[in-house]
Amino acid sequence: DDGGSVEVTGVVKNDREEVVDTLRTLHGGMGCLRFTAHTGERYYAECTMAGGKTERFDLPASRNTACVLKILQTEENFTVLPISGRPLPKGLKLLVHCRGNICYHKPWNYDYASLIFRRSDLPGGILQILLLDKAGNALSERLVFNRGEELATTDVQVRGSLKQRTKVTLAVTATDPDGRPAAGDFSIAVTDRAAVPSATSGSIYSTLLLTSELRGTIETPDWYFEGQDAARVAALDALLLTQGWRRYDVPELMKKEYVEPQYPLEVGQEITGRISKSGLWNRRKKLSRYEMRMIVPSLHYVTKCAVDDTGAFALNGFDFPDSTLYVLRPAAVRGSMPEATVKVARDSFPEVGTLPRVPAQEQKKPYIAQARYYIEQRGQTDMRNILIDTVYVTHHKRLESTRPEHRLAARTWTAEQIKESGAGTILDFIARMPGMSVVGRQVSYRGYRPGFMVDGRLEETVGEMNPVRAFRSTGMGRNHKTQTRLPPIPDPGGWIDFTGMNYSNTNSAQQSTGGNKRQIQYIDDFDNVPDILYYPLEIVSRIDLIEGGNMVLWGVSHWKQAGIISITTKKGKELDDATRTLPARDVEFVSPLGYQTPAEFYAPAYATEKARRSMVPDYRTTLYWNPTVKLDDTGQATVEFYTSDAPADYDITIEGITQTGKIVRTVKIITE
Template identity: 25%
Template sequence: MWNIAFAQEEKILSKAAYAEKIYLQFDRENYPAGSTIWFKSMVLNSVDHKPSQRSGVLHVDLIGPEKQLINQKLVKIVDGSGHNHFDIPKKMPPGIYKIRAYTRWNRNFGEDFIFSKYFRIFPKIPKTEKAIEHINIVDKKEGAFLEATFNPNKLDSLQKRKILVGLYLNNSKQDSLEIKANNGVYKLSYKLNEKTDYISINMLTENGFTASRSISLDENKVDLQLLPESGSLLDGTVNLLGIKALDFKGDGLYTEGLILNKNKDTITTFKTNKFGMGVTVIRPEATEEYIAKITNIDNETEYPLPEVLKNGNILSVRRTGDRVSLIASTTNKSDSLMIRISFRGIKLFDIKGPVKAGHFNTALPVHVFPYGILCFTLLNENYQPVAERLYFNDVGKKQVTIAVKTNKNEYSSREKTSLSIHVKDSTGKNIAAQISVLALAKEPLGAEQQKGNSILPYFYLTSELRGKIEHPGLYFNRDDIYRLRDIDALLLTQGWRKYKYDTTSIVFDYPEEPVLAIDGKVSGNIFNKPKEDVELSFIALGEQPVVQTYNTDSLGRFYFNVDFLNEENREIVIQSKKDGNKRNFDIAINDPESLPIIFENRQKIEKPDSTFSEIVNYEQRLQQKQLSYELAEGVTQLDEVVLEAYNMTEERKKTADLAGKPDIVIDGKDIQEKEKNWSYGLYSVLLFNFPEDIRIQRDIEEPGGALQAKVIGGAGTTILMMDGMVINNLNYSLVPNIPPSEVKSVEVIRFAKHFSRLYMQAYPFASPMEVPPTGDVIAIYTHGKQGIFGAQKPKGILRTSIKGYSPTKEFYQPDYTNQERFKSNEPDLRSVVYWQPQINIENGEPAQVSYFNPDNTEQIIVIIEAITPDGGIGYHEFTYPVIQKDIKDIPN
């Protein structure tokens, strides 16, 4: 294993070397509504890939297509890893979603070291109707016009007069306008004042229903980038020129073309690979001007090459057998040149050599360098960088191998598969490791998995380069004889300017978070001065309360370790004393400002690939089979909650007309029966007794302040109603302390109808185009209708809710050792067959894994990922056949 002396400050070229790398392994790339997103998380040192000791808490967010924060998880990290899940509601609207993961420490390094992944959620049942159709660009005398037709009645049967339409052009410019119906038809005709590549169209009906579409307006457009090897083209010198061709969505595009001089003479040709990347050789002259033209696509665009420099420097890197050749060229009068070799922001060593005829050539064995991306930097006589080149060093053998032994060569459906798994180092010795095991129906999920961002491409490639890398898994397929050529083309075209270990200034504003903790400040309530030596009593409420004490320091600061919180939220009480007496001090908990949400609208452009379409069709066929079985067996679907003896009062009718009928009803008597002597209001009772329906948490926008309620299993945004009326958000802080005795019921409405209109009533100053398209409602009914104004905040005491670690759940798999279950006619249609995120291998002993095969596939692909204590990373996949048998033909 490559060892780097991280403590030697003089070797650190970039503070990014102190960052952590965060990786999430998912069970699949895209998800049907109603399924579960399973993920394993790894937090490793950036430099040596050893499990990080800086962070024990990982923050994972699920973000919707309208930049709404749908759900958050706190994942406990032990020895660099943890795992958790997101449950996707059946009613979740289809579209592009995002998951991001970060540690508090990694916020110091900006977006570069925040993990993110975009994925699709698609409906299990096909939906063919579209509310926005016939989107076209029409050329008229007055100019180019964007035209579209809207069918709001497909969403909103009560829509009558006008709709609100929002336009986002090229992810930046936005406009909104009202469209009235003309003979029942809603049409948009919008003049485009500038060249627009793609557009997002959002529609809002009178009753709050929304729809959106994102399309490319020029699907024939090609973005051809021409990138000299180390940043510049140098006169009279052999230059390597990287070629990168992207389609309208930013995906790689195969192209062929020519490089022409100003007389249109062909200088050279080029050809890209399937990822849109290629390399050509050119010897340019400073007196010439060059352009590139694409020849295999109907495209008349001319793409100018960068200016050819009369004076300058270039650095070229080549693999020659088992050696790395370095060729530095300069027009300066220098006796010698220096090349610096660095690795993930750490200087390895410098090479200095004589210049002959403007060139300095040298070569080194590949084994003197670590495995992964190297940065070669050409320095001038003042030790300033004048040229740089990224290069991937493949040492030719795996650092870590995974050996798997199966108990059979082939299996039958519902038969148990047993695996014995060893992890070995480069010498073949069994070693300790932590592994995950994932088994999938190979068709069609296998093809999606093999192209994705698995552990090897992520830690050795994606995590170190800015920008999108298409199908990164394919670069690590050792059966592909062109993979090293392709990975070199990637690094040449991705460019050293996109290397994350550059010299960008980094300020350490965020401390490490090795354990889950809260900290804050105590101050006087009149002059707001910090209060020293205040005795604080901390109580984490619950069935087994936890008590701690702390005395504030000279700046009034306090700290409590809450690493024991293994639930989503926990109610706490902090009380202050001074000289043995209770005091009326202000107690505030520090909370870092929320992380801004970045969502690339180009991701939403409608261009599903063939693999994705196959997966959607596959999942929908499975769903149809399941429904057919349930209909034949008389199984009742329970998608809707049947509310027995529901008294439709006037207030409830108002709510039902505005938001819909409730999914959950919590009777006031149940709330009152569960009230404890330490309870202080409605939210404290809901927090501990109804956590599967409502989450109670502290409002991060108001440190130490009010609690907020959020619906579990909903759309992500929750508003409050009381006695049939929407509550203004300015009054939300009054709700938590409503006496339980005043409550008749608390009701949950998931995916409420007319939600956008309700949201505008709750947040009257919100921009109409930033209103969430879907959301949930918590409706509270009281006896006297005035409890919201009776809440008082106690003095000298802080009662609030804090987030704990998100509970994990076990992956379900059937057990066919039960013969009745084995012979059941109920189809086993699992696409994700098995998932075990954390298995520890110790003392070289093999891991033993077993599971049962489903009915719906003829091949299973198994993916195993491993991390060792000293930073070794391993990946292994294999496939085995499954014979499908008629269950009725299997003997006892």
């Protein structure tokens, strides 16, 4: 009833109630039997479970016109033999592939003969064997597991005592099958053998080579690889016969009939969505003439992608931290087109079910009762289980920002103050800031061009803001008047390519030298504002103005009359809530989930006598865990950890993939 397997025994009978064979499961409720089925006879199986309950299952009718691939396996090779109740047609081909890579594809010219394959000539993992007719239709197919040279050799040397709170050193050496030192990142876990049961599923070997190729849940997949005895080999073959999901529809591929996968391969983050033109007519026509452009203001990243006939687009090939702000805008590939509205597909996640971790009779109790029950079973509290009193949170104090652009700001406008200003865009609000002058795309602060900062990053180089570098003059005296104008930046047509700004040299500098006199004149129209200034204020969390000596942190000095305008955008749910209230427009803001910096695994160190005498109990079940242990050029790595208070044996598990694609999988038991 719970969907798990049941071990059974039984018999197979024909319609005359005659027993033709016996049956029994080998492992995980699966097994196999062999008998000759006759045309016109029906068969059924009687299965008896533990406790004596018997069930009857009718078997499908036999077809003597079918063709079966029989596999005879040994440790070094396996034999493929076709069996059919009728002569095989002409023009047959035998195809063998592993994970989509063709290993064998030749005509089958052996009438009722067999073909032998050496396992060493084929890759490790699940092999799909198909017998195809001349039209590419599969007459028969079979799955075989090949234990090839997919494992690297790993050696672990243990130095140190396993006494309480002492240091243990592990020296790990990995070698590829060809004898060369292995390179790559590997994970190492050291667990208490008595407290943590041995894993029966989820190892890197069974995941990559077995469960990823089969349909449904595989019970205890690691069990099949704990040895190479006949019982495990037969049980693994029964698994492939029972749950042999045909991951690749090879006959369709042979006919050049490809089916696009429902979910594409993920190589990083991806933002997908759809655009539609404004207006009531022809909203779905000529959408492929657009392209989707995207910028990341805080990282100066720019990319774009094509839009198909339905208006769908997919931006990928990037991977940025969590809560990064992305700005999307459709634009015509060439010529002018009406503005289009952007609709971004929101992230969706499947529901994840978990198995109960406490006895069934305890599940109905409140959580506090379950916790007390667990502590009673342990006999004491330790660092894994600390029962604290109930804490009521009545107010969340807003912490002061530690970002330098916030702490060093001379003036700050919060989201509430920005909203009360009544401005529409960020540029509109800047125009209302004291000392600011905005004329079109020209912005100046007290007669000088200000710098712009978005989420802690300057939108233009410091050299363009620093007059000491802008003057580019030598021997300039106090009485020498110099007109300083920076080179203009071409108008990017509404979008700034942050990755490759080029400055125009059409206005040449006028130089005159005489003695120590030297003057250089540049042209400056202050037309250098980032496009984020044209975005609505709803995405802004705060705006700060930095001026004076505080600008030195960003390389700006000796320019007391200039300033830096710092814009901090909203993130996460706050941004989603703000953008939902905005009217339809041709710009979309999105802040999807990204990667996060992982926290370091906690492992106490008892390097001193005082630390070893600490009264804090230490009953860790996992003593060491590191997901990224790097091997050096000789294929070696050294890790250290301290034992706990519980005298126990330890399991050391090492897993990973070498740079040559070989699997590292080693479990070692260390005892005192």
